[in-house]
Amino acid sequence: MVGGGIAGAATAWHLARDGAEVVLVERDEIGAAGSGANAGSLHAQLQPQPFRERGLAWAEAYRPATRFLLESIGVWRGLGDELGTDLEVSLTGGILVADTEAQLREVERKVATEREQGLSSELLSAADLRTLAPYLSERMIGGEYCADEGKANPLLATAALARAAAAAGARLRPRTELLDVRREAAGFAALTSSGVIRCRRLVSCGGVQAGIVTGLAGRSVPVAGEAIQASVTEAVEPLIRHLIYYAGAPLTLKQARAGSILIGGGWPAHERDGRATVSGESLLGNLAVAVRVVPEVRHARLIRTWAGFVNATASWLPVIGELPGEPGLFIGAFPYMGFTAGPLLGRVLADLVRGRTPETDIAGFAP
Numbered sequence: 001m002v003g004g005g006i007a008g009a010a011t012a013w014h015l016a017r018d019g020a021e022v023v024l025v026e027r028d029e030i031g032a033a034g035s036g037a038n039a040g041s042l043h044a045q046l047q048p049q050p051f052r053e054r055g056l057a058w059a060e061a062y063r064p065a066t067r068f069l070l071e072s073i074g075v076w077r078g079l080g081d082e083l084g085t086d087l088e089v090s091l092t093g094g095i096l097v098a099d100t101e102a103q104l105r106e107v108e109r110k111v112a113t114e115r116e117q118g119l120s121s122e123l124l125s126a127a128d129l130r131t132l133a134p135y136l137s138e139r140m141i142g143g144e145y146c147a148d149e150g151k152a153n154p155l156l157a158t159a160a161l162a163r164a165a166a167a168a169g170a171r172l173r174p175r176t177e178l179l180d181v182r183r184e185a186a187g188f189a190a191l192t193s194s195g196v197i198r199c200r201r202l203v204s205c206g207g208v209q210a211g212i213v214t215g216l217a218g219r220s221v222p223v224a225g226e227a228i229q230a231s232v233t234e235a236v237e238p239l240i241r242h243l244i245y246y247a248g249a250p251l252t253l254k255q256a257r258a259g260s261i262l263i264g265g266g267w268p269a270h271e272r273d274g275r276a277t278v279s280g281e282s283l284l285g286n287l288a289v290a291v292r293v294v295p296e297v298r299h300a301r302l303i304r305t306w307a308g309f310v311n312a313t314a315s316w317l318p319v320i321g322e323l324p325g326e327p328g329l330f331i332g333a334f335p336y337m338g339f340t341a342g343p344l345l346g347r348v349l350a351d352l353v354r355g356r357t358p359e360t361d362i363a364g365f366a367p
């Protein structure tokens with residue numbers, strides 16, 4: 001296994017408790033990349049930006065990914081109990097708000113598409129918004145409620161999965177980088193920064209690098225990285241119950257159980273020398289949108305803004321499976337919303353590696 005993010009940790013856990021011998025190498029620390037740097041949203045609804053930019057044809061192609069996210073949220077519901085750790089999962093729903101008629105028309109189209117795809121989305125009037133979420137700005141004229149989504153704490157989840165994997169017998173090797181891979185009669189010889197590991201199967205959960213990792217073993221897959229950023233405020237009194245989006249500009253807004261407000265939505269960060277660094281312009285833009293949607297947010301002091309790379313594919317579709325013509329080489333990459341998808345991705349990858357057909361339909365995601 002390569003990659004100690006949520007996908008790798010979940011896969012290692014399922015494999016180890018199924019009796020497989022698992023070694024997971026992580027070049028940094030467990031959860032140090034996207035899986036620890038994300039904003040903790042559990043997304044189910046079609047994301048407003050690709051829906052606006054790419055339209056119904058994209059939404060139709062994305063249908064199996066919507067099902068995957070929905071099923072993964074089902075796994076999140078019981079995950080804390082299974083792992084014996086409170087992951088601060090809360091599924092009180094997501095609200096997408098609009099403040100122009102044009103935005104509202106688009107929200108209507110999105111709700112119709114989502115309902116047809118099995119999501120429990122419904123339209124909200126301005127009066128519904130006032131009742132359901134009185135903390136939203138009064139300039140919002142309507143929107144969408146999607147009951148399926150919510151949040152979890154990313155600082156807890158990957159660590160808990162990794163602990164469970166180790167307890168089930170997986171050997172976790174942080175600060176160990178995979179450098180090269182050679183095919184051998186019985187599988188692979190993986191050259192790492194702390195020696196060679198021989199394995200029958202190799203699974204890439206390398207996040208932004210997932211495609212590069214499979215490239216080391218013969219075939220790279222087009223998974224890329226985009227530098228984005230998110231911010232967090234000091235803890236304030238309970239205010240925001242839902243996961244909030246805005247139809248007019250990128251925004252995700254939610255309040256963690258500790259009281260801090262997480263402000264994100266995929267605003268671009270700078271990329272310098274292979275590192276993601278915070279863009280002041282994006283920060284101001286993101287905060288302006290947050291205050292436009294939830295005016296009370298202006299009273300919370302900002303504590304921190306951070307940047308990281310999110311794994312990306314051109315189609316937004318995940319890449320999951322054994323590489324064609326490369327027996328024993330697997331990849332698991334769920335772009336943009338890989339935190340939400342991680343628990344199910346781990347289960348599915350473990351099934352594939354064990355030669356079982358997953359119950360989840362992944363036909364559209366073959367590498």
Ligand SMILES: Cc1cc2nc3c(=O)[nH]c(=O)nc-3n(C[C@H](O)[C@H](O)[C@H](O)COP(=O)(O)OP(=O)(O)OC[C@H]3O[C@@H](n4cnc5c(N)ncnc54)[C@H](O)[C@@H]3O)c2cc1C
Nearest residue numbers: 003005006007027034035038039041178207337338339340
């Ligand atoms: C700012 C930000 C906010 C986000 N918000 C959300 C959100 O609210 N909800 C959501 O669902 N998703 C969100 N995401 C996306 C989500 O974080 C990712 O899609 C997800 O974490 C990917 O998980 P992963 O396990 O596949 O990869 P990662 O977490 O990136 O883990 C991959 C690991 O592989 C390791 N690795 C790579 N190459 C090698 C090698 N050669 N040898 C050894 N190890 C290697 C890396 O060091 C890394 O730790 C956000 C992302 C960012 C950056």
